Structures are given as structure tokens and as C-alpha cells.
Amino acid sequence: MTGRTLYDKVWDSHAVKTYDDGSTLLYVDRHLVQEVSSPQAFDGLKEMGRRLRRPDAHVAVADHAVPTRLRNQPLPDGLAARQVSRLVDNAKAFGVPYIPMNDRRHGIVHVIGPELGFTLPGATLVCGDSHTCTHGAFGAIAFGIGASECETVFATQTIRQTKQKRMRVWLSGAPGPGVTVKDIILALIAKIGTGGGFGHAIEYAGPAIAALSMESRMTLCNMSIEAGSRVGMVAPDETTFAYVKGRPLAPAGAMWDRAVAEWRSLASDADAVFDTEVELDVAAIAPHVSWGTTPEETLPVTGAVPDPAAETDPARRTRLQKSLDYMGLTPGMPLRDIAIDKVFIGSCTNGRIEDLRRAASVLSGRHVAPTVHAIVVPGSAGVRLQAEAEGLDRVFRDAGFEWRASGCSMCVAMNDDRLEAGERCASTSNRNFEGRQGKGGRTHLMSPEMAAAAAVAGRLADVRDLGN
Amino acid sequence: MEKFTTLTSVAAPLPETHLDTDVIFPARFLLLPDKKGLGEQLFNERRVNRDGDGPRFVLDTPPWNEARILVTGRAFGTGSSREQAVWALADFGFRCVIAPSFGEIFFSNCFKNGVLPIVLGEAEHADVMAKAEQALPLTIDLEAQEIRFSDGRAIAFDIDPHRKRTLIEGLDEIGLILADDQADIAAFEARQREQNPWLHLTREQLTFFDDVGEELR
Ligand code: SF4
Numbered sequence: 001m002t003g004r005t006l007y008d009k010v011w012d013s014h015a016v017k018t019y020d021d022g023s024t025l026l027y028v029d030r031h032l033v034q035e036v037s038s039p040q041a042f043d044g045l046k047e048m049g050r051r052l053r054r055p056d057a058h059v060a061v062a063d064h065a066v067p068t069r070l071r072n073q074p075l076p077d078g079l080a081a082r083q084v085s086r087l088v089d090n091a092k093a094f095g096v097p098y099i100p101m102n103d104r105r106h107g108i109v110h111v112i113g114p115e116l117g118f119t120l121p122g123a124t125l126v127c128g129d130s131h132t133c134t135h136g137a138f139g140a141i142a143f144g145i146g147a148s149e150c151e152t153v154f155a156t157q158t159i160r161q162t163k164q165k166r167m168r169v170w171l172s173g174a175p176g177p178g179v180t181v182k183d184i185i186l187a188l189i190a191k192i193g194t195g196g197g198f199g200h201a202i203e204y205a206g207p208a209i210a211a212l213s214m215e216s217r218m219t220l221c222n223m224s225i226e227a228g229s230r231v232g233m234v235a236p237d238e239t240t241f242a243y244v245k246g247r248p249l250a251p252a253g254a255m256w257d258r259a260v261a262e263w264r265s266l267a268s269d270a271d272a273v274f275d276t277e278v279e280l281d282v283a284a285i286a287p288h289v290s291w292g293t294t295p296e297e298t299l300p301v302t303g304a305v306p307d308p309a310a311e312t313d314p315a316r317r318t319r320l321q322k323s324l325d326y327m328g329l330t331p332g333m334p335l336r337d338i339a340i341d342k343v344f345i346g347s348c349t350n351g352r353i354e355d356l357r358r359a360a361s362v363l364s365g366r367h368v369a370p371t372v373h374a375i376v377v378p379g380s381a382g383v384r385l386q387a388e389a390e391g392l393d394r395v396f397r398d399a400g401f402e403w404r405a406s407g408c409s410m411c412v413a414m415n416d417d418r419l420e421a422g423e424r425c426a427s428t429s430n431r432n433f434e435g436r437q438g439k440g441g442r443t444h445l446m447s448p449e450m451a452a453a454a455a456v457a458g459r460l461a462d463v464r465d466l467g468n
Numbered sequence: 469m470e471k472f473t474t475l476t477s478v479a480a481p482l483p484e485t486h487l488d489t490d491v492i493f494p495a496r497f498l499l500l501p502d503k504k505g506l507g508e509q510l511f512n513e514r515r516v517n518r519d520g521d522g523p524r525f526v527l528d529t530p531p532w533n534e535a536r537i538l539v540t541g542r543a544f545g546t547g548s549s550r551e552q553a554v555w556a557l558a559d560f561g562f563r564c565v566i567a568p569s570f571g572e573i574f575f576s577n578c579f580k581n582g583v584l585p586i587v588l589g590e591a592e593h594a595d596v597m598a599k600a601e602q603a604l605p606l607t608i609d610l611e612a613q614e615i616r617f618s619d620g621r622a623i624a625f626d627i628d629p630h631r632k633r634t635l636i637e638g639l640d641e642i643g644l645i646l647a648d649d650q651a652d653i654a655a656f657e658a659r660q661r662e663q664n665p666w667l668h669l670t671r672e673q674l675t676f677f678d679d680v681g682e683e684l685r
Contacts, residue, residue, distance in 0.1 A: 013664070016656045017649060021630050025649055027656055029667045036498050037549065050642070053653075056669050059677075065499060071684070079499035086501070097677035102684045116676075123667055130549040130573055144573055146551040148580035148641075156645045158653055162628070194486070195543055195569060228546070230572050248676045251666035259666045294486050315541075319485055381684055405684075412495045433490040433547060435513055 003269025005166050006235045007201045010141045010266065014124045016158055023162045028153050030118060030125040032109040033060035033096060035087040036414075037128025041151035042090040053157040055095035059118055062087050063108045065414045066101050068377050068404035080415060094154070107380020107406045110134040110348035114218065115382050117247025121236035121263040126153055131348050131430065133224040137217035138244070139236035139266050141201070144225065164231060165275040167200035168268075171208035173283030178464040180358070181216040182350060182428070182447035184208075185223040186288040188280055190298040197229030200276060203268060204234050208282045214243040215354045222349045223430050226295040235267040289335055289460055290432045290445040292323035297432070299335060301450065301462045307331035326434055327442050328422070335460050338444070342425040343374035343455040344437070345401075345448050347411040350428035351379025355448040356387050360395040362452035362463060368400035369458030375402040375417065377409040401455070413438045426454035470582040471638035475563055476607040477536035480526050481600035485541035489553040489574060492545065498552060506552055507560030527560065531603050537564045539593075539600040545574025554581045564608050566615075568593050579631045582638065584610060586625045595623065610636055
């Protein structure tokens with residue numbers, strides 16, 4: 001028998017049964033519930049008179065629609081308020097723990113799952129949200145599902161799935177100065193395309209991974225979906241265990257030792273075979289920014305806006321032109337000449353404490369350009385409190401940033417934080433789709449330090465040019 | 469769920485690639501509470517001139533405003549997992565979407581809502597797109613797994629047998645699992661509690677949530 005991959009091992013340990021057609025009924029250990037994808041699922045349960053199989057396997061929190069300021073006031077009456085109160089009512093009716101907006105445990109689902117120790121190595125975790133792949137950083141099989149599938153998980157604690165092919169992304173080398181894991185994942189997506197991981201579960205491995213913190217691994221796995229894959233994983237190691245240990249919902253005492261012994265056996269076997277292998281030399285990567293309307297339309301910041309006329313494939317040429325039209329860019333223009341109106345630091349990709357520390361270190365002693373409106377939205381209340389304890393809020397405020405409360409905010413523009421038509425934003429989020437940050441808004445994706453550098457320069461900038 | 473057997477309709481041509489779920493159903497409408505009526509917001513930002521005299525988006529242009537089949541480009545429905553994208557398509561009247569590739573979550577969401585997503589190779593896709601542009605009707609025969617043209621020609625397509633059955637019989641996935649697999653699930657849980665007990669949160673651990681509240685301002 002050939003060896004098994006990390007994905008195979010976690011999969012096998014959660015297979016309830018295999019059907020005739022080769023698909024698997026997969027057991028789901030954990031389910032994160034948010035306000036956008038759950039109401040219809042709860043409605044479906046009510047309609048059929050069904051109950052939750054295991055209320056203890058779910059945690060509910062409203063992250064997408066909540067405001068990030070004036071949190072001491074009740075939500076203004078409207079659709080957002082109703083969506084949040086629907087979640088509150090449903091959580092209560094079905095016995096699911098609910099974390100309110102002003103609780104110290106509040107935050108974006110993909111930030112608080114790991115913070116609370118709800119996310120564990122070797123587990124299966126789902127959420128009605130595509131960035132659930134974030135939790136794969138712990139060596140969990142974690143993937144986004146639709147609302148109907150959420151209903152299935154509520155009622156059965158399982159989901160019928162066909163096993164994905166396995167892809168290994170091998171990262172070697174050490175990143176240069178100013179280069180972060182955000183640049184690595186953007187470079188990977190530019191290389192393999194937004195369909196590159198389609199049908200595959202990605203495992204990130206190689207010497208560059210061992211050196212990454214858990215937060216960096218989360219940023220990496222988070223954007224697996226932008227590479228076309230629902231699943232992105234990293235094998236658990238000492239870094240993982242050190243992060244999980246002592247978290248409120250993590251095992252403790254003798255149970256901890258037992259769990260760690262098991263987690264150590266999850267790494268892919270040396271003779272495991274991957275269907276697809278991709279290699280990337282991290283040392284060769286420069287800070288990246290996206291210029292178009294899909295995450296693969298990304299280039300080193302030292303580059304220039306591409307020219308559709310140079311594209312030989314007609315479909316690609318049309319696509320390129322469409323992106324340029326939407327983004328309001330001219331071919332050949334250096335990326336560093338692109339002026340911006342707004343800066344957003346936050347999201348489940350880059351809204352954690354290390355992200356804020358790095359952005360703050362760029363901003364320290366500097367000021368946001370007068371033409372720029374900049375906000376920083378911590379990914380969770382935990383991150384916010386930690387940052388405040390370290391004085392980072394002061395650094396951001398002194399530099400001219402607004403300091404907000406936790407939530408998805410301008411990543412998805414479902415609350416009041418959004419771009420107006422034609423506004424251009426340097427954003428640490430994960431999607432530069434048309435209208436993603438507000439109707440007609442233009443998004444450039446980048447790392448927190450690059451967003452900080454852009455805020456100071458008033459245009460896209462290379463953080464390496466700022467010096468210390 | 470409404471059954472899907474055969475379907476005859478003109479197909480709306482939308483040759484763009486990478487139409488992600490944010491374009492199909494913009495995020496700000498995710499606050500809407502019901503599945504019903506979401507067809508109104510389908511491709512909202514593209515439908516700038518819904519009933520004016522100027523050029524209209526294809527879905528507002530007869531005869532395609534009545535189309536029940538959508539033919540579109542590569543990477544359709546990538547991005548956000550929002551099932552609203554499928555609900556909006558279904559509410560508009562679509563029961564079938566044909567593309568060279570799809571976002572994975574969108575693809576599986578389709579089957580939960582009686583919508584058939586069909587993946588075609590480049591040549592076949594171009595063929596179907598041409599028929600859509602000429603407003604010639606197509607017949608989708610799910611049982612036979614073919615797309616038939618009005619000139620009598622047909623193209624075969626692949627579909628996972630289980631998903632085919634759920635569509636044809638309009639099956640409720642949850643009902644199926646509850647009817648057939650409960651004993652297996654219970655046995656699995658008992659085994660897991662033995663082998664990996666830390667995966668089940670204890671009562672004591674769950675008291676962690678007892679004091680949730682609005683303490684921060
Ligand atoms: S921060 Fe953005 S990507 Fe992450 S869960 Fe919220 S809306 Fe989705």
C-alpha cells in the first residue's frame with residue numbers, strides 16, 4: 001500500500017460510509033454559523049420539523065452585516081438588524097451558542113474559530129462561507145458549503161462528498177524583505193490561475209512552511225479558494241500545537257497529550273503520491289498587488305498594467321480589456337503610479353494581530369496621505385483588545401487611520417463600510433471582484449504592510465522603498 | 469425539490485468568463501430575507517437599462533428574457549459560496565446552466581435547487597453558444613444525458629449518477645440520509661467518542677459560552 005496524504009488521513013477518519021458511486025458520507029465535527037448563509041437553512045429545518053443532531057458542534061456569530069462603529073447603539077432598524085436578530089433567535093431556538101457583537105469573543109468566523117480552539121487539527125469543519133479553507137492551516141479538512149448543505153449538516157452532522165484529487169504546493173526558500181505570505185499566495189494564484197486548484201485539495205508543504213507562524217499559515221490557506229480549491233491544508237507541527245494549547249475549547253490535561261500524539265501522525269507519509277505537484281521558490285517573489293478583477297490578475301508591484309494588444313488569445317484579450325475598463329487603468333502604466341482613495345486593513349485574510357503589528361510598524365512615525373481615507377478593522381474583538389494593549393491603536397490613529405470594531409466590513413461591503421462608484425482601494429482582503437467592496441468600487445489586493453505603504457504614499461507603493 | 473426530466477427553451481448567451489457569484493448576485497442584496505424574488509437582483513449591476521430603449525442586458529432582451537437555459541463562459545460561479553446566486557438564477561426561471569467550468573461550491577449548490585449545471589468541452593460549448601446566440605431552442609434530456617438541437621443533432625454530457633438521480637426524482641438529500649444512514653452515523657459517533665474524544669466538546673467546555681454578553685463598547 002502506498003502512503004497516505006494528510007488529506008487522506010483526515011478524510012478516512014471521518015468517513016461514515018462509502019456509497020456505491022464512490023462518494024462518501026463525511027462526518028462533520030465542527031460547524032461555524034453566520035448570519036448570511038444560515039437563515040434559509042434554519043427555515044428549512046423548521047418547515048420539516050427537524051432538529052439539530054448535535055447542537056454542541058456549532059457556534060454562531062454575526063460577522064458580515066454588523067457595523068464596525070457606534071457599536072454601543074442598537075443596530076439601526078433595517079435589513080441588517082433583522083438578519084442579525086434572526087440569527088440570535090435561531091441560535092436560541094435550536095440551542096446553539098451565540099456570540100454577540102459586543103462580546104469579547106466576537107469576530108469573523110475564520111478568526112475566532114482558531115482563537116477559541118474550536119478549530120482543531122485532524123478535525124472536519126464546515127461553514128456556509130467559502131473562506132472556511134482558512135482552518136486547513138491546522139491540518140483540518142475545512143471547506144465552505146452552501147446554505148442547503150448547512151441545513152444538511154444541522155440535521156445529520158454529515159455531508160455527502162466526493163473525495164478531491166490531491167495537490168501539493170511545495171514552497172522553498174526564504175522570503176526577501178517586505179515579502180509576506182500574502183505575496184506568496186498572490187504569486188501562486190497568478191501562476192496557477194483561479195482555476196489552478198480546481199477539483200483538488202491543496203497541501204502546502206516544504207521548508208518555507210515550517211518557518212511560518214500559524215497566522216501566516218491561515219492567510220495562506222485562506223486564499224486557497226481564490227486558487228480554485230475549496231480545501232487548503234498544512235500538516236500540524238510544533239508551531240500548531242503551541243498555538244492551540246491552552247485555548248478555551250482545546251483539549252487539556254491528559255486529553256491534550258492524547259490528542260497531540262494523534263495529531264503527530266497526520267503528516268503526509270514520505271511515499272504518499274499527489275495527483276498534481278506545484279513548486280514555488282519563495283525567495284524569488286516580490287511584493288504583489290492585484291490590478292484587475294480576478295485574483296489571478298496580480299503582478300509584482302514593480303510591474304506595469306498589462307496591454308491587451310499584446311495578448312494573442314482573443315478570449316483572454318477580451319477579459320483583460322474588461323478588467324482594465326472596470327478598473328479604469330491604461331496599459332503600460334506603472335503600478336506604482338496608481339493613485340488610491342481608500343485603504344482597508346482587515347478581513348479573515350489579514351485581520352489578525354501579526355498583520356496589524358506589521359502594518360503599524362510601517363506606519364509608525366508616518367502619516368496617511370491627505371487624499372486617502374484609511375480604516376483598520378481588527379478581525380476579532382480579541383485582536384482588537386490585544387492591539388490596544390500593545391498600543392497599536394494609537395499608532396494607527398496617529399497615522400490617520402480610523403480604528404474600528406471587529407467584523408467583515410469593507411471586505412464584502414454589507415454594512416456601511418464600502419467604496420463608492422469609481423473609488424479605488426488598497427485592501428488586505430481576498431477578492432477584487434467587480435463591486436465586491438461596493439458598487440463600482442475598485443480593489444487592489446495586497447499585504448498589510450503594502451496597504452500601509454500605499455496609505456502613506458497615496459498610491460500603490462513598494463514597501464521596500466520606504467526604508468526604515 | 470422540483471423534478472428535472474427534460475427541458476426545452478431558448479438559451480441565453482452570456483459569453484463572458486469568470487462571472488463570479490459577486491457579479492451574479494451582489495453582496496449588498498445578501499441582506500434580503502427570502503429566496504423568493506431574488507431574480508430581480510440577478511446580475512443587478514449589468515442590468516442598467518432593464519426596459520429602456522437603449523441596449524439591454526441579454527436577460528432583459530426578448531426572447532432571452534424567457535430563457536430557462538443559460539450558456540456562459542469558463543469559471544462561472546466562482547468565489548463566494550452564497551447560494552443566493554443559484555436562488556436568483558432559479559427565481560429568474562433558469563433550470564440549466566452550461567459552461568466549460570464552474571466554481572465548485574456553486575456547482576454543488578445548483579443540485580440542491582433543481583438546477584442542472586452542465587460542463588462541456590470547448591467545441592461543444594461553442595456549438596451550444598452559437599445556437600443560443602441564434603435564439604434556437606435547445607432540449608436538455610437529463611435521462612438520456614444529451615442536449616438536442618432543433619436540427620436533430622445531439623451532444624452528450626456527463627453527470628454524477630447520484631446527482632442525476634436526485635434531480636430526476638426531486639429527492640430531499642437530508643431525508644435520504646435520515647432514512648438510510650442514521651445507524652451508521654450513530655455507530656461512527658460512538659467510535660469517535662472512544663478514539664478521538666477531544667472532538668466532542670464537553671459540557672464543562674461549553675460553559676465557556678455561559679457569560680456571553682455585550683460587555684465591550
Ligand atoms: S472577511 Fe470577507 S472573505 Fe472573510 S468571511 Fe468576511 S466577508 Fe468573507
